[in-house]
Amino acid sequence: MASRHPAIRTGKAGFATKAIHAGQVPDPATGAVMQPIYQVSTYRQPGLGAGWKYDYARTINPTRGALERNLAALEGGLEARCFASGMSAIAAVMNLLKSGDHVVVSRNVYGGTYRLFEGLLRQFGLLFTWVDTSDLSAIEAAIRPATKMLYVETPTNPVLGLTDLAAAGRIARKHKLRLVVDNTFMSPYFQQPIALGADIVVHSTTKYLNGHSDSVGGCVVTTRPEDAQRIGWLQNTVGAILSPMDSFLVLRGIKTLPVRMERHDASGRKIAAWLDGRRKIAAVHYPGLKSHPQHALAKRQMSGFGGMIAFELGSLANAKKFLGRLELCALAESLGGVETLISHPASMTHGAIPKAERKRIGVTDGLVRISAGLEDVDDLIADLKQALAAV
Numbered sequence: 001m002a003s004r005h006p007a008i009r010t011g012k013a014g015f016a017t018k019a020i021h022a023g024q025v026p027d028p029a030t031g032a033v034m035q036p037i038y039q040v041s042t043y044r045q046p047g048l049g050a051g052w053k054y055d056y057a058r059t060i061n062p063t064r065g066a067l068e069r070n071l072a073a074l075e076g077g078l079e080a081r082c083f084a085s086g087m088s089a090i091a092a093v094m095n096l097l098k099s100g101d102h103v104v105v106s107r108n109v110y111g112g113t114y115r116l117f118e119g120l121l122r123q124f125g126l127l128f129t130w131v132d133t134s135d136l137s138a139i140e141a142a143i144r145p146a147t148k149m150l151y152v153e154t155p156t157n158p159v160l161g162l163t164d165l166a167a168a169g170r171i172a173r174k175h176k177l178r179l180v181v182d183n184t185f186m187s188p189y190f191q192q193p194i195a196l197g198a199d200i201v202v203h204s205t206t207k208y209l210n211g212h213s214d215s216v217g218g219c220v221v222t223t224r225p226e227d228a229q230r231i232g233w234l235q236n237t238v239g240a241i242l243s244p245m246d247s248f249l250v251l252r253g254i255k256t257l258p259v260r261m262e263r264h265d266a267s268g269r270k271i272a273a274w275l276d277g278r279r280k281i282a283a284v285h286y287p288g289l290k291s292h293p294q295h296a297l298a299k300r301q302m303s304g305f306g307g308m309i310a311f312e313l314g315s316l317a318n319a320k321k322f323l324g325r326l327e328l329c330a331l332a333e334s335l336g337g338v339e340t341l342i343s344h345p346a347s348m349t350h351g352a353i354p355k356a357e358r359k360r361i362g363v364t365d366g367l368v369r370i371s372a373g374l375e376d377v378d379d380l381i382a383d384l385k386q387a388l389a390a391v
């Protein structure tokens with residue numbers, strides 16, 4: 001059943017309206033306004049060969065389907081498919097390639113992505129060249145006849161480097177590559193990679209899309225019919241699907257994505273500005289700061305700067321002292337939840353990257369990453385201030 005609202009049916013509704021309604025209709029059986037959780041593995045079919053749409057829940061589940069339609073609408077894609085984690089979503093995208101294919105990839109990506117590419121996929125004959133994709137000439141220089149994909153994270157985790165997506169899209173089209181963008185940090189609310197030229201968008205839905213630190217998941221949004229068909233086939237064939245409960249939680253989280261992102265952004269700006277003025281902090285990485293080398297690009301390609309900030313405390317000892325003193329902000333992996341999370345990328349999220357490579361991309365032992373939550377920002381700054389006094 002399609003939505004009764006014409007602006008949703010035609011895709012012309014605003015972002016917040018789509019976040020709440022796209023892909024969903026009141027439950028036909030009861031009128032329930034929330035998508036029911038279809039906690040089921042199989043469906044009774046009316047008769048052999050009756051062409052019943054629902055056959056088996058790895059292949060199709062109504063709760064997951066509602067989330068997938070919603071995500072496709074929010075990213076402006078053709079289809080979305082949801083997976084058991086961000087990593088399984090990324091793995092599905094890489095399964096579009098075959099042995100001997102070459103990928104040009106942002107040299108600073110989430111540590112788990114690096115581990116998947118270098119630790120596993122290389123073993124199956126995929127080839128990777130890691131480049132600073134903020135440098136367009138470096139992308140061009142890395143492309144070879146076997147290159148099939150340009151894989152970009154922007155802003156990057158954790159140092160918040162940006163890639164010019166419109167320019168990357170032009171390079172990808174010129175060389176007939178798929179441009180794949182990990183949009184986890186900005187969410188579709190602040191960044192629309194497909195509108196800028198991406199062919200595929202991936203997310204860890206664990207982060208801002210779910211937004212409440214109570215679900216692990218991922219999604220792939222495709223634009224080309226052949227990719228949509230293949231990602232759907234891979235979802236069913238490999239089977240790393242998102243559960244009905246997790247699909248419900250992400251769908252529920254997305255309903256408040258616009259208001260949450262506004263608040264993450266407002267607090268991110270205030271915290272970054274405060275950190276920027278501290279004598280004990282050598283550098284602050286935040287696209288909203290005028291000192292960020294790509295601040296102009298950030299203003300052009302994103303509609304907000306978000307709540308992710310990284311800063312340099314100079315040494316592991318300083319980072320330990322600071323992190324050990326925090327009372328309100330939680331030392332934890334992950335990001336994008338309602339609560340403020342702080343991590344030490346070198347030993348946590350990016351521990352899978354060899355030390356020399358970490359150093360090259362700026363993930364030093366003194367680097368700390370904040371995911372600004374939705375608490376009162378003055379309370380957050382007070383906590384950071386008292387912890388900084390220990391350094």
Ligand SMILES: Cc1ncc(COP(=O)(O)O)c(C=O)c1O
Pocket residue numbers: 085086087088110112153157182184185203204205206216217218334349
């Ligand atoms: C940018 C980015 N992409 C992908 C992932 C992987 O997602 P997941 O932890 O849901 O597997 C993460 C996890 O932190 C991430 O930060």
